[in-house]
Amino acid sequence: MSSPSILSPPSTNSMAMTSFFLHSPKTHMVISLREAKTSFSSTFLSLSVNRKPGRRSLQVRSVAAPSEAITEFDDMVSGTKRKYYMLGGKGGVGKTSCAASLAVKFANNGHPTLVVSTDPAHSLSDSFAQDLAGGTLVAVEGPNSPLYALEINPEKAREEFRSANQKNGGSGVKDFMDGMGLGMIVEQLGELKLGELLDTPPPGLDEAIAISKVMQFLEQEQYNAFTRIVFDTAPTGHTLRLLSLPDFLDASIGKILKLKQKIASATSAIKSVFGQEQTQDDAADKLKRLRERMIKVRELFRDTDSTEFVIVTIPTVMAVSESSRLRASLKKENVPVKRLVVNQVLPPSSSDCKFCAMKRKDQTRALDMIRSDPELSGLRMIQAPLVDVEIRGVPALQFLGDIVWR
Numbered sequence: 001m002s003s004p005s006i007l008s009p010p011s012t013n014s015m016a017m018t019s020f021f022l023h024s025p026k027t028h029m030v031i032s033l034r035e036a037k038t039s040f041s042s043t044f045l046s047l048s049v050n051r052k053p054g055r056r057s058l059q060v061r062s063v064a065a066p067s068e069a070i071t072e073f074d075d076m077v078s079g080t081k082r083k084y085y086m087l088g089g090k091g092g093v094g095k096t097s098c099a100a101s102l103a104v105k106f107a108n109n110g111h112p113t114l115v116v117s118t119d120p121a122h123s124l125s126d127s128f129a130q131d132l133a134g135g136t137l138v139a140v141e142g143p144n145s146p147l148y149a150l151e152i153n154p155e156k157a158r159e160e161f162r163s164a165n166q167k168n169g170g171s172g173v174k175d176f177m178d179g180m181g182l183g184m185i186v187e188q189l190g191e192l193k194l195g196e197l198l199d200t201p202p203p204g205l206d207e208a209i210a211i212s213k214v215m216q217f218l219e220q221e222q223y224n225a226f227t228r229i230v231f232d233t234a235p236t237g238h239t240l241r242l243l244s245l246p247d248f249l250d251a252s253i254g255k256i257l258k259l260k261q262k263i264a265s266a267t268s269a270i271k272s273v274f275g276q277e278q279t280q281d282d283a284a285d286k287l288k289r290l291r292e293r294m295i296k297v298r299e300l301f302r303d304t305d306s307t308e309f310v311i312v313t314i315p316t317v318m319a320v321s322e323s324s325r326l327r328a329s330l331k332k333e334n335v336p337v338k339r340l341v342v343n344q345v346l347p348p349s350s351s352d353c354k355f356c357a358m359k360r361k362d363q364t365r366a367l368d369m370i371r372s373d374p375e376l377s378g379l380r381m382i383q384a385p386l387v388d389v390e391i392r393g394v395p396a397l398q399f400l401g402d403i404v405w406r
């Protein structure tokens with residue numbers, strides 16, 4: 001598939017309006033974007049589809065946004081040292097759209113970029129309108145610099161983790177050791193509840209394993225070239241659990257490894273439970289590597305130099321309340337947060353639509369709530385407008401990225 005191309009270069013008219021046309025070969029849709037420069041620090045644009053026979057065009061009108069909508073993309077884009085951006089928030093607020101648009105913008109600004117979905121319900125493929133599934137790096141067509149996407153299959157990652165664990169304490173071991181009168185050690189292993197944990201994983205475990213899987217990818221030399229890594233994370237609840245999981249898993253794996261050593265040295269008969277010595281060492285190595293990765297994940301989340309967690313929300317009381325709790329938890333865990341994206345803000349309009357007026361009033365209340373919230377008021381607020389078409393495909397993401405990340 002060829003990439004979308006700009007058909008006509010930007011042109012400026014007497015009203016200081018910029019317009020250009022994008023052509024997506026996949027959809028054969030011509031998108032006309034008009035950006036009005038106003039005296040405000042931000043511009044809201046609204047999209048509409050013109051379905052005239054033979055020509056579908058997406059028109060973007062611009063309206064002024066409040067002046068606090070300031071972002072500092074320069075700060076995000078500068079430097080070639082690798083940086084990680086983790087976008088998280090309540091379900092459905094636009095995390096994927098914002099993460100994908102940020103990744104496109106980084107790539108268009110010269111950064112070889114990797115965008116990763118660790119949300120068990122992936123939507124990167126839908127957002128880019130390209131098939132990115134499969135659990136490996138897939139090139140995204142369209143941006144100027146290389147952009148790759150990775151949808152981690154959490155179940156597969158968990159299965160790998162489970163098989164490493166089972167070799168160190170599965171039910172076969174328990175039966176054997178019971179028979180040897182060593183049930184006590186098995187009970188100790190049982191106390192770790194790792195097997196149970198893997199059978200009914202709590203929210204956050206998949207995410208932790210998925211992120212550790214990404215670390216595994218990044219340990220390989222061929223991935224050194226990526227200078228920006230954007231994570232589209234799972235909804236808030238998972239993220240909160242994820243923050244405490246690396247510590248928990250680290251401790252659990254540490255205990256398992258210690259117990260395994262004890263067991264291994266107890267009798268050579270017990271050694272046979274684990275199969276060949278070779279297999280045993282493999283399993284231990286796997287666990288050790290996983291443990292090291294968990295430590296890296298924990299450090300990565302707290303590294304202010306290279307990592308930023310961006311909270312995405314929408315202007316509703318429920319979403320703002322959840323974002324406030326998320327920010328409080330992130331603060332407690334020393335995870336750096338600077339920005340809050342408030343997505344789907346209704347642009348001002350002169351129409352007398354009652355529904356819109358009510359909705360706008362509601363949103364204004366939620367925005368006020370953000371401004372007076374002790375957890376959120378200190379963050380840089382970025383407002384993104386609710387647009388009237390679905391944001392899909394690289395040209396649309398580029399458009400969203402140019403509004404949000406400035």
Ligand SMILES: Nc1ncnc2c1ncn2[C@@H]1O[C@H](COP(=O)(O)OP(=O)(O)OP(=O)(O)O)[C@@H](O)[C@H]1O
Pocket residue numbers: 090091092093094095096097098119121123235343344345384385386387388389390391392
């Ligand atoms: N600013 C916007 N204007 C209009 N539609 C939007 C906007 N942002 C996102 N959407 C749409 O909202 C829907 C949900 O967006 P998205 O998938 O990015 O959210 P999410 O937070 O990642 O969802 P989930 O939690 O389910 O993964 C999509 O259809 C997307 O196109």
